[in-house]
Amino acid sequence: xxxxxxxxxxxxxxxxxxxxxxxxxxxxxxxxxxxxxxxxxxxxxxxxxxxxxxxxxxxxxxxxxxxxxxxxxxxxxxxxxxxxxxxxxxxxxxxxxxxxxxxxxxxxxxxxxxxxxxxxxxxxxxxxxxxxxxxxxxxxxxxxxxxxxxxxxxxxxxxxxxxxxxxxxxxxxxxxxxxxxxxxxxxxxxxxxxxxxxxxxxxxxxxxxxxxxxxxxxxxxxxxxxxxxxxxxxxxxxxxxxxxxxxxxxxxxxxxxxxxxxxxxxxx
Amino acid sequence: xxxxxxxxxxxxxxxxxxxxxxxxxxxxxxxxxxxxxxxxxxxxxxxxxxxxxxxxxxxxxxxxxxxxxxxxxxxxxxxxxxxxxxxxxxxxxxxxxxxxxxxxxxxxxxxxxxxxxxxxxxxxxxxxxxxxxxxxxxxxxxxxxxxxxxxxxxxxxxxxxxxxxxxxxxxxxxxxxxxxxxxxxxxxxxxxxxxxxxxx
Numbered sequence: 145x146x147x148x149x150x151x152x153x154x155x156x157x158x159x160x161x162x163x164x165x166x167x168x169x170x171x172x173x174x175x176x177x178x179x180x181x182x183x184x185x186x187x188x189x190x191x192x193x194x195x196x197x198x199x200x201x202x203x204x205x206x207x208x209x210x211x212x213x214x215x216x217x218x219x220x221x222x223x224x225x226x227x228x229x230x231x232x233x234x235x236x237x238x239x240x241x242x243x244x245x246x247x248x249x250x251x252x253x254x255x256x257x258x259x260x261x262x263x264x265x266x267x268x269x270x271x272x273x274x275x276x277x278x279x280x281x282x283x284x285x286x287x288x289x290x291x292x293x294x295x296x297x298x299x300x301x302x303x304x305x306x307x308x309x310x311x312x313x314x315x316x317x318x319x320x321x322x323x324x325x326x327x328x329x330x331x332x333x334x335x336x337x338x339x340x341x342x343x344x345x346x347x348x349x350x351x352x353x354x355x356x357x358x359x360x361x362x363x364x365x366x367x368x369x370x371x372x373x374x375x376x377x378x379x380x381x382x383x384x385x386x387x388x389x390x391x392x393x394x395x396x397x398x399x400x401x402x403x404x405x406x407x408x409x410x411x412x
Numbered sequence: 413x414x415x416x417x418x419x420x421x422x423x424x425x426x427x428x429x430x431x432x433x434x435x436x437x438x439x440x441x442x443x444x445x446x447x448x449x450x451x452x453x454x455x456x457x458x459x460x461x462x463x464x465x466x467x468x469x470x471x472x473x474x475x476x477x478x479x480x481x482x483x484x485x486x487x488x489x490x491x492x493x494x495x496x497x498x499x500x501x502x503x504x505x506x507x508x509x510x511x512x513x514x515x516x517x518x519x520x521x522x523x524x525x526x527x528x529x530x531x532x533x534x535x536x537x538x539x540x541x542x543x544x545x546x547x548x549x550x551x552x553x554x555x556x557x558x559x560x561x562x563x564x565x566x567x568x569x570x571x572x573x574x575x576x577x578x579x580x581x582x583x584x585x586x587x588x589x590x591x592x593x594x595x596x597x598x599x600x601x602x603x604x605x606x607x608x609x610x611x612x
Binding site: 146150164169 | 470475480483486487490491494497498501504505508509512579581
Protein backbone atom coordinates (compact mmCIF):
# COMPACT_ATOMS: atom_id res chain seq x y z
CA UNK A 145 0.00 0.00 0.00
CA UNK A 146 2.80 2.41 0.93
CA UNK A 147 4.74 1.51 -2.19
CA UNK A 148 1.65 2.12 -4.30
CA UNK A 149 1.06 5.48 -2.64
CA UNK A 150 4.71 6.43 -3.07
CA UNK A 151 4.65 5.68 -6.79
CA UNK A 152 1.33 7.43 -7.23
CA UNK A 153 2.31 10.59 -5.40
CA UNK A 154 5.69 10.95 -7.11
CA UNK A 155 4.14 10.28 -10.50
CA UNK A 156 1.46 12.85 -9.70
CA UNK A 157 3.95 15.53 -8.72
CA UNK A 158 6.05 14.70 -11.77
CA UNK A 159 3.04 14.92 -14.07
CA UNK A 160 1.93 18.31 -12.75
CA UNK A 161 5.42 19.78 -12.93
CA UNK A 162 5.96 18.24 -16.37
CA UNK A 163 2.81 19.83 -17.73
CA UNK A 164 3.85 23.16 -16.21
CA UNK A 165 7.27 22.94 -17.84
CA UNK A 166 5.72 21.98 -21.15
CA UNK A 167 3.55 25.07 -21.12
CA UNK A 168 6.51 27.25 -20.12
CA UNK A 169 8.64 25.81 -22.93
CA UNK A 170 5.90 26.61 -25.44
CA UNK A 171 5.43 30.11 -24.12
CA UNK A 172 9.06 31.12 -23.59
CA UNK A 173 10.75 28.78 -26.04
CA UNK A 174 13.56 30.15 -28.19
CA UNK A 175 13.85 28.61 -31.60
CA UNK A 176 17.52 28.13 -32.42
CA UNK A 177 18.10 28.49 -36.13
CA UNK A 178 19.90 25.44 -37.48
CA UNK A 179 21.72 27.73 -39.89
CA UNK A 180 23.08 29.66 -36.93
CA UNK A 181 24.64 26.53 -35.46
CA UNK A 182 26.30 25.79 -38.79
CA UNK A 183 27.76 29.31 -38.85
CA UNK A 184 28.93 28.91 -35.25
CA UNK A 185 30.88 25.80 -36.19
CA UNK A 186 32.76 27.67 -38.87
CA UNK A 187 33.63 30.62 -36.63
CA UNK A 188 36.76 30.44 -34.45
CA UNK A 189 34.72 30.76 -31.25
CA UNK A 190 37.24 32.98 -29.47
CA UNK A 191 34.65 35.75 -28.88
CA UNK A 192 37.27 38.41 -29.60
CA UNK A 193 34.67 40.94 -30.75
CA UNK A 194 36.78 42.26 -33.61
CA UNK A 195 33.75 41.90 -35.92
CA UNK A 196 31.89 44.50 -33.86
CA UNK A 197 29.48 42.03 -32.27
CA UNK A 198 29.64 40.82 -28.66
CA UNK A 199 31.04 37.39 -29.44
CA UNK A 200 30.78 34.74 -32.10
CA UNK A 201 27.21 33.75 -31.22
CA UNK A 202 25.95 37.29 -31.74
CA UNK A 203 27.84 37.58 -35.03
CA UNK A 204 26.43 34.23 -36.18
CA UNK A 205 22.92 35.43 -35.42
CA UNK A 206 23.57 38.67 -37.30
CA UNK A 207 24.98 36.81 -40.32
CA UNK A 208 22.02 34.45 -40.47
CA UNK A 209 19.51 37.29 -40.24
CA UNK A 210 21.42 39.15 -42.96
CA UNK A 211 22.39 42.05 -40.70
CA UNK A 212 26.14 41.46 -41.02
CA UNK A 213 28.39 40.69 -43.98
CA UNK A 214 29.97 37.23 -44.15
CA UNK A 215 33.50 38.64 -44.22
CA UNK A 216 33.46 40.52 -40.91
CA UNK A 217 35.32 37.81 -38.98
CA UNK A 218 38.80 39.29 -38.85
CA UNK A 219 40.30 36.69 -36.55
CA UNK A 220 39.24 33.83 -38.82
CA UNK A 221 40.76 35.48 -41.86
CA UNK A 222 40.15 34.46 -45.43
CA UNK A 223 39.69 30.79 -44.68
CA UNK A 224 36.78 31.30 -42.31
CA UNK A 225 35.23 33.99 -44.48
CA UNK A 226 35.29 31.70 -47.51
CA UNK A 227 33.68 28.91 -45.53
CA UNK A 228 31.08 31.32 -44.18
CA UNK A 229 30.32 32.51 -47.67
CA UNK A 230 29.89 28.89 -48.68
CA UNK A 231 27.51 28.17 -45.81
CA UNK A 232 25.49 31.27 -46.53
CA UNK A 233 25.71 30.87 -50.31
CA UNK A 234 27.32 34.27 -50.88
CA UNK A 235 30.08 35.41 -53.21
CA UNK A 236 33.21 36.83 -51.64
CA UNK A 237 36.41 38.49 -52.72
CA UNK A 238 39.61 37.85 -50.81
CA UNK A 239 40.38 40.41 -48.14
CA UNK A 240 43.82 41.71 -47.24
CA UNK A 241 45.14 39.92 -44.16
CA UNK A 242 46.65 42.19 -41.55
CA UNK A 243 49.17 41.80 -38.80
CA UNK A 244 50.04 43.78 -35.70
CA UNK A 245 53.46 45.43 -35.39
CA UNK A 246 55.03 47.12 -32.38
CA UNK A 247 56.10 50.64 -33.30
CA UNK A 248 58.39 51.41 -30.37
CA UNK A 249 61.77 50.08 -29.35
CA UNK A 250 62.09 52.13 -26.20
CA UNK A 251 62.24 49.33 -23.68
CA UNK A 252 63.92 49.17 -20.32
CA UNK A 253 67.00 51.43 -19.98
CA UNK A 254 66.44 52.85 -23.48
CA UNK A 255 64.16 55.69 -22.42
CA UNK A 256 64.75 57.95 -19.46
CA UNK A 257 62.30 57.70 -16.60
CA UNK A 258 60.26 60.58 -15.28
CA UNK A 259 59.35 58.90 -12.00
CA UNK A 260 59.05 55.42 -10.56
CA UNK A 261 55.53 54.20 -11.16
CA UNK A 262 54.19 51.89 -8.46
CA UNK A 263 50.50 51.67 -9.30
CA UNK A 264 48.34 49.04 -10.92
CA UNK A 265 50.21 46.89 -13.43
CA UNK A 266 48.23 48.04 -16.40
CA UNK A 267 49.09 50.39 -19.26
CA UNK A 268 45.83 52.33 -19.12
CA UNK A 269 46.18 52.95 -15.39
CA UNK A 270 49.79 54.02 -15.86
CA UNK A 271 48.93 56.35 -18.75
CA UNK A 272 46.35 58.15 -16.61
CA UNK A 273 49.10 59.20 -14.22
CA UNK A 274 51.02 61.91 -16.06
CA UNK A 275 51.12 59.73 -19.16
CA UNK A 276 53.16 57.04 -17.47
CA UNK A 277 56.60 56.82 -15.91
CA UNK A 278 58.62 57.28 -19.09
CA UNK A 279 59.78 60.64 -20.30
CA UNK A 280 58.65 59.88 -23.84
CA UNK A 281 54.90 60.62 -23.92
CA UNK A 282 54.42 58.48 -27.03
CA UNK A 283 56.34 55.34 -26.18
CA UNK A 284 55.41 51.91 -24.92
CA UNK A 285 54.69 51.85 -21.19
CA UNK A 286 55.60 48.18 -21.04
CA UNK A 287 52.93 46.80 -18.69
CA UNK A 288 51.71 44.34 -21.29
CA UNK A 289 48.03 45.27 -21.47
CA UNK A 290 48.17 44.22 -25.12
CA UNK A 291 49.45 40.79 -24.07
CA UNK A 292 46.49 40.38 -21.71
CA UNK A 293 44.08 41.51 -24.41
CA UNK A 294 45.29 39.07 -27.08
CA UNK A 295 42.90 36.10 -27.24
CA UNK A 296 45.27 34.18 -29.50
CA UNK A 297 48.46 34.24 -27.42
CA UNK A 298 50.25 36.04 -30.22
CA UNK A 299 51.90 38.63 -27.99
CA UNK A 300 54.47 38.29 -25.26
CA UNK A 301 56.75 40.68 -23.39
CA UNK A 302 60.48 40.39 -24.04
CA UNK A 303 63.24 40.96 -21.48
CA UNK A 304 63.16 44.71 -22.22
CA UNK A 305 59.45 44.97 -21.32
CA UNK A 306 58.42 45.46 -24.92
CA UNK A 307 55.68 43.43 -26.60
CA UNK A 308 56.72 41.02 -29.35
CA UNK A 309 54.27 39.83 -31.98
CA UNK A 310 54.24 36.20 -33.00
CA UNK A 311 53.21 36.81 -36.60
CA UNK A 312 52.11 33.24 -37.18
CA UNK A 313 49.65 33.41 -34.31
CA UNK A 314 48.49 36.99 -34.95
CA UNK A 315 45.16 37.17 -36.73
CA UNK A 316 45.02 40.94 -37.09
CA UNK A 317 41.90 41.26 -34.95
CA UNK A 318 43.13 44.59 -33.57
CA UNK A 319 42.19 44.05 -29.92
CA UNK A 320 45.73 44.97 -28.84
CA UNK A 321 45.51 48.15 -30.89
CA UNK A 322 42.32 49.12 -29.07
CA UNK A 323 43.66 48.43 -25.60
CA UNK A 324 46.95 50.28 -26.07
CA UNK A 325 46.63 53.78 -24.57
CA UNK A 326 49.31 55.01 -26.96
CA UNK A 327 49.54 54.30 -30.62
CA UNK A 328 52.33 51.77 -30.33
CA UNK A 329 50.70 48.71 -31.80
CA UNK A 330 49.47 49.19 -35.33
CA UNK A 331 47.82 46.99 -37.91
CA UNK A 332 49.56 46.81 -41.27
CA UNK A 333 48.84 44.62 -44.30
CA UNK A 334 50.77 41.36 -44.05
CA UNK A 335 52.75 41.97 -47.23
CA UNK A 336 54.12 45.31 -46.04
CA UNK A 337 57.88 45.01 -46.17
CA UNK A 338 59.04 47.71 -43.79
CA UNK A 339 57.65 49.94 -41.07
CA UNK A 340 58.77 52.75 -38.78
CA UNK A 341 59.36 51.60 -35.21
CA UNK A 342 58.75 54.93 -33.51
CA UNK A 343 55.65 57.07 -33.06
CA UNK A 344 57.18 60.10 -31.35
CA UNK A 345 56.05 63.35 -32.94
CA UNK A 346 58.55 65.40 -30.95
CA UNK A 347 61.37 67.40 -32.45
CA UNK A 348 64.62 65.55 -33.01
CA UNK A 349 66.47 67.31 -30.21
CA UNK A 350 63.81 66.40 -27.65
CA UNK A 351 63.69 62.78 -28.75
CA UNK A 352 67.45 62.39 -28.65
CA UNK A 353 67.53 63.79 -25.13
CA UNK A 354 65.26 61.13 -23.65
CA UNK A 355 65.48 58.06 -25.90
CA UNK A 356 68.35 56.08 -27.39
CA UNK A 357 66.29 54.34 -30.04
CA UNK A 358 63.71 56.90 -31.18
CA UNK A 359 63.34 58.53 -34.56
CA UNK A 360 64.61 62.07 -34.38
CA UNK A 361 63.29 63.09 -37.73
CA UNK A 362 66.59 63.73 -39.50
CA UNK A 363 64.98 62.97 -42.85
CA UNK A 364 67.97 61.09 -44.25
CA UNK A 365 65.74 58.20 -45.32
CA UNK A 366 63.55 60.54 -47.33
CA UNK A 367 66.62 62.00 -49.00
CA UNK A 368 68.08 58.59 -49.86
CA UNK A 369 64.82 57.12 -51.14
CA UNK A 370 62.53 60.02 -52.04
CA UNK A 371 60.23 57.81 -54.15
CA UNK A 372 59.59 55.37 -51.31
CA UNK A 373 59.72 57.48 -48.17
CA UNK A 374 58.48 60.96 -47.34
CA UNK A 375 58.64 62.87 -44.10
CA UNK A 376 55.32 63.42 -42.37
CA UNK A 377 56.09 65.93 -39.66
CA UNK A 378 58.98 64.48 -37.69
CA UNK A 379 58.31 60.90 -38.74
CA UNK A 380 59.04 59.11 -42.02
CA UNK A 381 56.19 57.54 -43.90
CA UNK A 382 56.84 54.51 -46.14
CA UNK A 383 54.53 54.33 -49.11
CA UNK A 384 56.22 51.89 -51.42
CA UNK A 385 57.19 48.25 -51.43
CA UNK A 386 60.31 48.79 -53.51
CA UNK A 387 62.81 46.88 -51.37
CA UNK A 388 65.93 48.20 -53.12
CA UNK A 389 65.18 51.79 -52.25
CA UNK A 390 63.97 51.00 -48.76
CA UNK A 391 67.04 48.87 -48.04
CA UNK A 392 69.27 51.84 -48.83
CA UNK A 393 67.32 54.06 -46.50
CA UNK A 394 67.39 51.40 -43.76
CA UNK A 395 71.15 51.25 -44.06
CA UNK A 396 71.54 55.01 -43.77
CA UNK A 397 69.10 55.53 -40.90
CA UNK A 398 71.18 56.72 -37.93
CA UNK A 399 68.58 55.73 -35.34
CA UNK A 400 67.78 52.37 -36.93
CA UNK A 401 64.05 52.89 -36.60
CA UNK A 402 63.19 51.54 -40.03
CA UNK A 403 62.45 47.88 -39.53
CA UNK A 404 62.49 45.47 -42.45
CA UNK A 405 60.02 42.67 -41.90
CA UNK A 406 61.49 39.25 -42.52
CA UNK A 407 59.78 36.36 -44.29
CA UNK A 408 57.39 38.52 -46.23
CA UNK A 409 56.39 36.84 -49.45
CA UNK A 410 56.22 39.23 -52.37
CA UNK A 411 52.70 38.13 -53.29
CA UNK A 412 50.13 36.72 -50.93
CA UNK B 413 9.20 39.51 15.11
CA UNK B 414 10.10 35.87 14.79
CA UNK B 415 9.76 36.14 11.04
CA UNK B 416 12.16 39.07 10.90
CA UNK B 417 14.51 37.03 13.03
CA UNK B 418 14.30 34.09 10.64
CA UNK B 419 15.08 36.38 7.71
CA UNK B 420 18.06 38.08 9.35
CA UNK B 421 19.36 34.78 10.58
CA UNK B 422 19.17 33.24 7.11
CA UNK B 423 20.85 36.23 5.48
CA UNK B 424 23.69 36.92 7.90
CA UNK B 425 24.05 34.59 10.85
CA UNK B 426 23.47 31.32 9.08
CA UNK B 427 24.47 32.55 5.66
CA UNK B 428 24.18 29.52 3.43
CA UNK B 429 27.51 29.99 1.72
CA UNK B 430 29.67 31.51 4.42
CA UNK B 431 28.37 29.82 7.56
CA UNK B 432 26.72 26.61 6.42
CA UNK B 433 29.15 26.07 3.51
CA UNK B 434 26.40 25.06 1.11
CA UNK B 435 26.38 25.94 -2.60
CA UNK B 436 30.10 26.58 -2.88
CA UNK B 437 30.26 25.47 -6.51
CA UNK B 438 28.49 28.48 -8.07
CA UNK B 439 29.96 30.68 -5.33
CA UNK B 440 33.45 30.11 -6.73
CA UNK B 441 32.40 29.37 -10.30
CA UNK B 442 30.23 32.39 -11.17
CA UNK B 443 31.77 35.04 -8.93
CA UNK B 444 34.42 36.21 -11.38
CA UNK B 445 32.36 39.15 -12.58
CA UNK B 446 29.57 41.09 -10.89
CA UNK B 447 26.95 40.88 -13.59
CA UNK B 448 26.63 37.10 -13.89
CA UNK B 449 26.96 36.92 -10.10
CA UNK B 450 23.86 39.09 -9.66
CA UNK B 451 22.03 37.08 -12.32
CA UNK B 452 22.94 33.86 -10.56
CA UNK B 453 21.86 35.33 -7.23
CA UNK B 454 18.48 36.34 -8.63
CA UNK B 455 17.97 32.88 -10.12
CA UNK B 456 18.83 31.30 -6.77
CA UNK B 457 16.50 33.65 -4.86
CA UNK B 458 13.68 32.74 -7.22
CA UNK B 459 14.34 29.02 -7.07
CA UNK B 460 14.86 28.96 -3.30
CA UNK B 461 11.72 30.96 -2.50
CA UNK B 462 9.45 28.96 -4.77
CA UNK B 463 11.11 25.67 -3.90
CA UNK B 464 10.67 26.23 -0.17
CA UNK B 465 6.99 27.05 -0.58
CA UNK B 466 6.23 24.17 -2.91
CA UNK B 467 8.31 21.63 -0.97
CA UNK B 468 6.46 22.71 2.19
CA UNK B 469 3.13 22.09 0.44
CA UNK B 470 4.32 18.75 -0.92
CA UNK B 471 5.59 17.64 2.46
CA UNK B 472 2.58 18.88 4.44
CA UNK B 473 -0.22 17.69 2.16
CA UNK B 474 1.21 14.71 0.29
CA UNK B 475 4.12 13.12 2.12
CA UNK B 476 3.04 13.65 5.75
CA UNK B 477 -0.59 12.41 5.56
CA UNK B 478 0.38 9.21 3.77
CA UNK B 479 3.50 8.53 5.88
CA UNK B 480 5.79 8.95 2.89
CA UNK B 481 8.45 11.02 4.67
CA UNK B 482 11.14 8.74 3.27
CA UNK B 483 10.38 10.17 -0.20
CA UNK B 484 11.47 13.58 1.00
CA UNK B 485 14.76 13.85 -0.88
CA UNK B 486 13.59 12.55 -4.24
CA UNK B 487 10.35 14.55 -4.16
CA UNK B 488 12.23 17.75 -3.32
CA UNK B 489 14.80 17.15 -6.03
CA UNK B 490 11.95 16.68 -8.48
CA UNK B 491 10.41 20.01 -7.52
CA UNK B 492 13.73 21.87 -7.55
CA UNK B 493 14.77 20.41 -10.90
CA UNK B 494 11.52 21.56 -12.47
CA UNK B 495 11.95 25.07 -11.13
CA UNK B 496 15.52 25.28 -12.33
CA UNK B 497 14.41 24.09 -15.75
CA UNK B 498 11.72 26.74 -15.74
CA UNK B 499 14.21 29.47 -14.77
CA UNK B 500 16.56 28.27 -17.50
CA UNK B 501 13.87 28.50 -20.16
CA UNK B 502 12.85 31.98 -19.02
CA UNK B 503 16.42 33.31 -18.81
CA UNK B 504 17.27 31.94 -22.24
CA UNK B 505 14.31 33.85 -23.60
CA UNK B 506 14.73 37.09 -21.68
CA UNK B 507 18.51 37.46 -21.45
CA UNK B 508 20.62 35.32 -23.79
CA UNK B 509 23.77 37.12 -22.57
CA UNK B 510 23.11 36.15 -18.96
CA UNK B 511 22.21 32.64 -20.10
CA UNK B 512 25.62 32.23 -21.72
CA UNK B 513 27.44 33.86 -18.81
CA UNK B 514 25.90 31.44 -16.32
CA UNK B 515 26.67 28.50 -18.57
CA UNK B 516 26.81 25.15 -16.83
CA UNK B 517 26.17 26.66 -13.38
CA UNK B 518 22.52 27.32 -14.14
CA UNK B 519 21.53 23.66 -14.62
CA UNK B 520 23.83 22.88 -11.69
CA UNK B 521 21.44 24.73 -9.33
CA UNK B 522 19.35 21.57 -9.75
CA UNK B 523 21.77 19.57 -7.67
CA UNK B 524 22.88 22.56 -5.63
CA UNK B 525 22.98 21.53 -2.00
CA UNK B 526 22.02 25.07 -0.94
CA UNK B 527 18.60 24.76 -2.60
CA UNK B 528 17.96 21.24 -1.38
CA UNK B 529 19.45 22.34 1.94
CA UNK B 530 16.92 25.14 2.42
CA UNK B 531 14.04 22.74 1.68
CA UNK B 532 15.30 20.08 4.08
CA UNK B 533 16.15 22.63 6.78
CA UNK B 534 12.62 24.03 6.53
CA UNK B 535 11.23 20.59 7.27
CA UNK B 536 13.66 20.07 10.15
CA UNK B 537 12.93 23.51 11.60
CA UNK B 538 9.18 23.70 11.26
CA UNK B 539 7.94 20.09 11.54
CA UNK B 540 8.51 18.25 14.79
CA UNK B 541 7.44 14.60 14.86
CA UNK B 542 4.64 15.24 12.43
CA UNK B 543 3.47 18.40 14.26
CA UNK B 544 3.33 21.53 12.13
CA UNK B 545 4.69 24.68 13.76
CA UNK B 546 2.60 27.84 13.82
CA UNK B 547 2.73 29.95 10.63
CA UNK B 548 5.27 27.51 9.31
CA UNK B 549 4.39 28.02 5.64
CA UNK B 550 5.12 31.73 5.84
CA UNK B 551 8.26 31.04 7.85
CA UNK B 552 9.45 28.51 5.28
CA UNK B 553 9.01 30.99 2.45
CA UNK B 554 10.77 33.75 4.40
CA UNK B 555 13.57 31.38 5.29
CA UNK B 556 13.95 30.36 1.63
CA UNK B 557 13.90 33.96 0.48
CA UNK B 558 16.40 34.97 3.16
CA UNK B 559 18.69 32.13 2.22
CA UNK B 560 18.58 33.29 -1.41
CA UNK B 561 19.29 36.89 -0.39
CA UNK B 562 22.19 35.70 1.76
CA UNK B 563 23.56 33.72 -1.16
CA UNK B 564 23.25 36.77 -3.44
CA UNK B 565 25.01 39.02 -0.91
CA UNK B 566 27.85 36.53 -0.58
CA UNK B 567 28.12 36.28 -4.39
CA UNK B 568 28.03 40.04 -4.81
CA UNK B 569 30.73 40.67 -2.19
CA UNK B 570 32.89 37.91 -3.61
CA UNK B 571 32.57 39.10 -7.21
CA UNK B 572 33.42 42.67 -6.18
CA UNK B 573 36.53 41.46 -4.40
CA UNK B 574 37.54 39.20 -7.25
CA UNK B 575 37.15 41.94 -9.84
CA UNK B 576 39.60 43.98 -7.79
CA UNK B 577 41.88 41.00 -7.31
CA UNK B 578 42.24 40.81 -11.08
CA UNK B 579 44.21 44.05 -10.97
CA UNK B 580 45.98 43.43 -7.69
CA UNK B 581 49.55 42.31 -7.42
CA UNK B 582 48.97 38.71 -6.34
CA UNK B 583 51.97 36.39 -5.94
CA UNK B 584 52.24 34.06 -8.92
CA UNK B 585 51.47 30.86 -7.02
CA UNK B 586 48.31 32.33 -5.44
CA UNK B 587 46.76 33.60 -8.68
CA UNK B 588 43.28 32.44 -9.73
CA UNK B 589 41.38 29.91 -7.67
CA UNK B 590 43.89 29.84 -4.81
CA UNK B 591 43.43 33.48 -3.82
CA UNK B 592 39.66 33.05 -4.35
CA UNK B 593 39.57 30.24 -1.79
CA UNK B 594 41.62 32.25 0.68
CA UNK B 595 39.28 35.20 0.18
CA UNK B 596 36.27 32.95 0.72
CA UNK B 597 37.79 31.70 3.97
CA UNK B 598 38.44 35.24 5.24
CA UNK B 599 34.89 36.30 4.30
CA UNK B 600 33.52 33.30 6.11
CA UNK B 601 35.45 34.25 9.24
CA UNK B 602 34.08 37.78 8.95
CA UNK B 603 30.52 36.46 8.70
CA UNK B 604 31.00 34.43 11.87
CA UNK B 605 31.07 37.82 13.55
CA UNK B 606 27.32 37.99 12.96
CA UNK B 607 26.78 34.92 15.11
CA UNK B 608 26.13 37.07 18.17
CA UNK B 609 23.28 39.20 16.80
CA UNK B 610 20.55 36.54 16.93
CA UNK B 611 19.89 34.90 20.30
CA UNK B 612 19.72 31.14 20.18
